[in-house]
Amino acid sequence: MNFRLAGRTAAFPRSLVFVSAAALGLVVAYQSVPPANASDEMEIEISIKDHKFEPSALKLPVGKRVKISVKNLDPSAEEFESKDLGFEKVIAGNSDAIIRLKPLEAGTYIFYGEYHMDTALGHIVAE
CATH class of the missing domain: 2.60.40.420 (Cupredoxins -  blue copper proteins)
Incomplete structure (x- = not known):
């Protein structure tokens, strides 16, 4: 995956994309669990x-x-x-x-x- 930064193109590490997506998934899953009363x-x-x-x-x-x-x-x-x-x-x-x-x-x-x-x-x- 590539992205542009200050007029330059750089490669975005796939592992960082995977970790970021996994972390977002955990946040969404955690928020969907109702709090215990x-x-x-x-x-x-x-x-x-x-x-x-x-x-x-x-x-x-x-x-x-x-x-x-x-x-x-x-x-x-x-x-x-x-x-x-x-x-x-x-x-x-x-x-x-x-x-x-x-x-x-x-x-x-x-x-x-x-x-x-x-x-x-x-x-x-x-x-």
């Missing part, structure tokens, strides 16, 4: 007390984003983890953390406290 997100609270989750069983709707607030009421840290859901988060004693989940498909998802796996166990059923 807080109302689209379901909020759940879980507490950790005596190295146990309360509640330890949750029922959540399929296809809805979820914000989980986890409050560790114990003085020691706990690692809140789920291989099924793809997260792990260390929560210091007497503090809290937020975990955000993508919309779930139907199924059962296990979560646990890695530091106290004998007592800190729970699950989510998405239906």
Whole structure:
């Protein structure tokens, strides 16, 4: 591709044309995605007390984003983890953390406290 600049003809690199077109495509695609609303997100609270989750069983709707607030009421840290859901988060004693989940498909998802796996166990059923 050629272009004129100050009376001179110069070659325009094809790779720059491709990168520019790809970048424009990403901008257009990003702008066409509607922004997420807080109302689209379901909020759940879980507490950790005596190295146990309360509640330890949750029922959540399929296809809805979820914000989980986890409050560790114990003085020691706990690692809140789920291989099924793809997260792990260390929560210091007497503090809290937020975990955000993508919309779930139907199924059962296990979560646990890695530091106290004998007592800190729970699950989510998405239906």
